[in-house]
Amino acid sequence: MANAQEKTGNKPGFTLAPGSVRIILMRPSIKVGEQSTGGLFEPNADWTDQAKQNLGKAIADAQSGLGNLVVPYAEPMGADGALAMEYRALFRAVVGSVIEYQFFSGNRLPTKKRKNSFEWTLGPEIAGLPGLAGADYALFIETEDQYGSTGRKMAQVVGALIPGISMPSGVHKGSAGLIDLKTGDLVWLNADLEMGGDVRTEEGASKRVSQLFEGFPGKTATVVPAVLPTAAAAAAVGN
Template sequence: MILKTVRAGVIALAGASMLAFAAPAIAGDTTREGFVFPADGSMKIVVFRPDVSVGSQKAGGIVEPNADWTETARTNIKAKLIERAAALNASLEFVDELEGENAEVLTEYRALFEAVSASIFTHVTVGDSLATKQKLVYDPKLPGARPKKVNQLDWTLGPGTAKLREATGADYAMFVFTNDAYGDAGRKAAQAAGMLGCLIGVCVMVPSGIHVGYAGLVDLKTGDVVWFNTDLAMGGDPREVEGADKRVGQLLEGFPLRDGFGPAEKAK
């Protein structure tokens, strides 16, 4: 119940943001200040079952989940994540679920990460800054100039994530979330009608479809979120193999690879 409630809040936030920021699309990746992987590559990353949802958006905007689409998309996204694992130069282990008490712990931290992600999106990606999450940056080229306030990735899930470390033997955990809603015939008709209204000076913008996703990396020793990437206009149809490849490429943009390797988006 907690997970469903948080997910609904994230999707609602994304939908509202798409209306408020129709152009340009909101996207971006950020890394915790000072974070680097061990130089010798001695780290293990556990990738939990991607949280994927695909459905159809009705004329009134209500999204109806589609189990077959969702399962196909989840399978494709997981397969493409596995394909790209070698390019990340780390030991990645894909875990669908845990057992017993550990399963409950994972469910709790999935929900907590989604809640934290909504906060990161609001206060870092969108830029609704929090004074406690900013730092002053001085430009050495402009002595005497006022420092610039810069948002920081300064969120944590708390030290309780050590339970996931014990259960998996991993140093870091990657969480992946995507949500897609494809406009049905009624929704597309409403969108067309809204656009036609512009011809008589009464524009009613009716967005058709929702395509939002994020990926994040958590240090299981501390619970700190060390990397986060999101996009409110994800490309690629994850129901198709090629579309899932594009989607995973976007999700991993900016991933903090070990020294000697290029940006994740270039690692094919």
């Protein structure tokens, strides 16, 4: 990520006192696979399962240090479940726009150049999702990891010998964001296109989650393991 690019944004005036709100953790979107020689993403089911288990445990361990009650979302079935998936996709699209048009100063839109401007939303209708009643905020988490294949790494070496050719190997990005359920507004976002931690390992997943929650509003200084068992943690990130 370029040095000129920010990683965290807050809605002006937004604060979150510890112990003051109830946050619903939406099912995290976790993608893990290989980057082909041509740069295409090829999903790997085994790696993804490992990452879901490791990240689920790491998120559960981190929850008690976030300063407020965080409850995993009970994913509905049928049409409501499909709607929840649409909101995850919408969050992903909004994050992409924030990174492109606000965090990167060179591309910043005129309306985003004003000091303390951070106006992004999923729309107030999100509060109507089943299972969000009584909650104050929804927490979205996304990670994507593409590990460079042997062919991709070889192509990177060859590309380095050709002036003007850039062929990076691997993609490791993630984001975490809070949505105010009263308005649908994005009130806090931490997004990084060059994240650390190999999510296929417990240690790497713990590092990734620590990076995702950097600057989390109301976060306490000390993180202690949560009481959620490993099985419940894995369920929180889906099967």
